[in-house]
Amino acid sequence: MLNFKDLFLTPIYLGIFYLIAYSLRDKFTNVYTRPYFIRALTLKFIGAISLGLIYEFYYGGGDTSGYFNHGTIIQSAFSDSFQAGLKLITNSDGTSDPETIKYTRLMFWYGPNSAEYLISRITAFFGLLCFNTYTVIALFFAFVSFSGVWAMYLTFIKIRPQLYKELAIATLFIPSVFFWGSGLMKDSLCLGALGWVFYAFYKGTIQKRNLFFCAVVGFLSAYFIVLVKVYILLCFLPAALLWIFNENSSRIKSPLVRLLAKPVLIGFGGALAFFAATNLTKGDEKYDVDKIGARSKIVSEYLYQTSVKQNGSAYTLGEQDGTLGGMVKLVPQAIVVSLYRPFLWEVKNPIMLLSAIEALVFLIFTLRIIIRSGLFKTLALIISTPSLTLCFLFALSFSGTVGVVSNNFGTLVRYKIPMIPFYVAGLYITQSMSVPRRKSAAVAQRAGGRLVPA
Numbered sequence: 001m002l003n004f005k006d007l008f009l010t011p012i013y014l015g016i017f018y019l020i021a022y023s024l025r026d027k028f029t030n031v032y033t034r035p036y037f038i039r040a041l042t043l044k045f046i047g048a049i050s051l052g053l054i055y056e057f058y059y060g061g062g063d064t065s066g067y068f069n070h071g072t073i074i075q076s077a078f079s080d081s082f083q084a085g086l087k088l089i090t091n092s093d094g095t096s097d098p099e100t101i102k103y104t105r106l107m108f109w110y111g112p113n114s115a116e117y118l119i120s121r122i123t124a125f126f127g128l129l130c131f132n133t134y135t136v137i138a139l140f141f142a143f144v145s146f147s148g149v150w151a152m153y154l155t156f157i158k159i160r161p162q163l164y165k166e167l168a169i170a171t172l173f174i175p176s177v178f179f180w181g182s183g184l185m186k187d188s189l190c191l192g193a194l195g196w197v198f199y200a201f202y203k204g205t206i207q208k209r210n211l212f213f214c215a216v217v218g219f220l221s222a223y224f225i226v227l228v229k230v231y232i233l234l235c236f237l238p239a240a241l242l243w244i245f246n247e248n249s250s251r252i253k254s255p256l257v258r259l260l261a262k263p264v265l266i267g268f269g270g271a272l273a274f275f276a277a278t279n280l281t282k283g284d285e286k287y288d289v290d291k292i293g294a295r296s297k298i299v300s301e302y303l304y305q306t307s308v309k310q311n312g313s314a315y316t317l318g319e320q321d322g323t324l325g326g327m328v329k330l331v332p333q334a335i336v337v338s339l340y341r342p343f344l345w346e347v348k349n350p351i352m353l354l355s356a357i358e359a360l361v362f363l364i365f366t367l368r369i370i371i372r373s374g375l376f377k378t379l380a381l382i383i384s385t386p387s388l389t390l391c392f393l394f395a396l397s398f399s400g401t402v403g404v405v406s407n408n409f410g411t412l413v414r415y416k417i418p419m420i421p422f423y424v425a426g427l428y429i430t431q432s433m434s435v436p437r438r439k440s441a442a443v444a445q446r447a448g449g450r451l452v453p454a
Contacts, residue, residue: 001065002056006135013136014045017143028150032164033157040153040172041146044182048142049135051183054351063116064184068134070107070120075132077103089121115228119186134184141189142182148192148221149181151199152421158202159387160429170424176358177421180414187414190229194236194418196221205244231401232418239393246386313348313409315341327404334403335396338416339363339423342409355413365427373434381433382426388433391426395419 018038025037055062077100078085084099094112096104109116123137130136153171157164172178181191200218204211225233315337317330340363342356370378382388398419406412 001068001134002052005131005133009130009133010049010135010139013130013133013139017041017045017139020143028154033154033168036153036168036172037150040150040168040178041143043173043178044142044146044149045139047179047182048138048184048188051179051185052135052138058351063186064138066109066116067119067123067184068137070109070117071123071127071137072132073103073106074121074124075127078128085124089124092118092121113227115186118227119189122189123184138182138184141184145182145188145192148195148199149421150195152195155195155199155202156421156425158207160432163428163432166428166432167425170428171421174358174420174424176355176413177417181417185414186228187417190225190232191418193221193224194232197225197233197236198240201240201244206247232398235398235401235419236394239390239397242393243386243390246389313342313346313352314407315346315409316407317404330404331400334401335399336403338399338403338412338419339366339395346409351413352409355409362423362427365424369427369431369434373430378430378434381430385429385433388426388429391422391429395423395426399423 018041021038021041025034029037052064055064074085074088077088081099084103087097087100088103091100092113094110094114094117096110104110107117107120109120111117126137126140127133129140149171153167156167156171160167177191181188196217200214200221203209204214204218222233317333317337340359342352342359344353344356344360347353347356373381382392399416402412402415406415
C-alpha cells in the first residue's frame, strides 16, 4: 500500500494543498477564526497520514487497504483501456460486461449500490490525479472532509459567536475526530458531508440566505450520506427539523398563531422524518426499517464474537431478540457506551487508551455542568434552546444507534465521530448559558458583537 512514491509525492502535494488553503483562507475566515484554519487543516493531514501508517504497520490492513486495492484495480483498467476504466469508475449498478468482467471479479466489494465500491470509485478518481499514491489520495480525502468540518464550525459560531475558541475545540480539535475522520475511509467523507448538510440547513432555512446554493449543496451532501451511511441522516433529520421549527416559530410574534402552528409543524416534521426513515431505507439490505432489528442482531453478534476470538476490545449490552423493539430497549445502555466508554480499566491497547481518556473528559465535562447548574435546570435550558435541542437530540439518538450495533470499542470509536462535535459543542453552549448573568453580560460586552465570522 505504501511505497517510495508516497515519500516522493506526498511533500509535493502537501505544498499544493497548502497553496490552495492559503489562497482561500481570507475568504472563509475573519480575525477571530483565521488562526484555526491552517492548524485544523494540518491536523486533518496528520490524521490522514497517521491512519494509513497505523493500518499498514499495526493492524496489517483493513478497510482503507481494501479501498486502495479496489482503486488500484480500476486504475489498471484505465491502463489497459480508457473505456473499461471509465465504465468501472462511473458504474454503480453492479453489472459487468466482457470488457470489465476481468476486473470486477477481482473486487469483492463490487455490486449494486455498494457503499464500499462507491468509496473505491472515489479513491480511483483521486488516484488518477496523483499516480495512484495512497498517502496523497488520503490527503484528498482529508481536504474534502475539512471543507465540511470548517462549514460546521462556521455554522456553530454563527449560532454562538462568543464561543469561537471553544467551538473550534469541539469541531476541529477533538483527537478521535481528526484522526478517524481524515483518512481514506467512509467516515472522512461522511463527516464532511454532514458538516455541509448542517451548514445548508442553517443558512437556507434559518438565515434564509443563498437559497439556491444551500439547496444544491445540502441535497448533494445528503444524497452522498444516503448512499454511504444513511443512518447518519436518519438520526440528524428529525433533530434538524425540530431545530428549524423551534427557530422559526420563535419569530412568530402572535402567541395564538404560534400556539396553533406548533402542532401542525411538528406533525409535518414527524411525517417527513417517518417518510425518510421508511423510504430512504426501503429495500436496503442493511438499513431497511423492517429488517433493521434482525440485521442489528447479526452484525452485533458477529462483531462481538470476532472481537472475543481476536482478544479484542469487545463489549456487550445483552442479547438482542432481532426486533426493532429489542434494539430500543438497549438504547440507554448504548448511549452510555458511546459517550463515556471505554473506561480506563477496560483499556487493552494504546489506541484504546486515547479513546478512554477522551470519554473520561466527556463524562467529567457533562457532570460538571449538571452539578453546577442542576439536572432539571440543565434539561430545561436544553429543551428551551433550539440549538441545544438539535445538538443533544442528534448526539443521543446517534449514540444509541451505533452503540447497539458495534459491540466493539475499536469499531465504535470510528462509528461515533459524526456526533462528537455536536455533543461537545452542546456542552460548551450549555456551560456558557448556565453561568451567572453578570458574567455572561461581561463576556458579551467584551465580545462587542464583533465575533460573527465571515
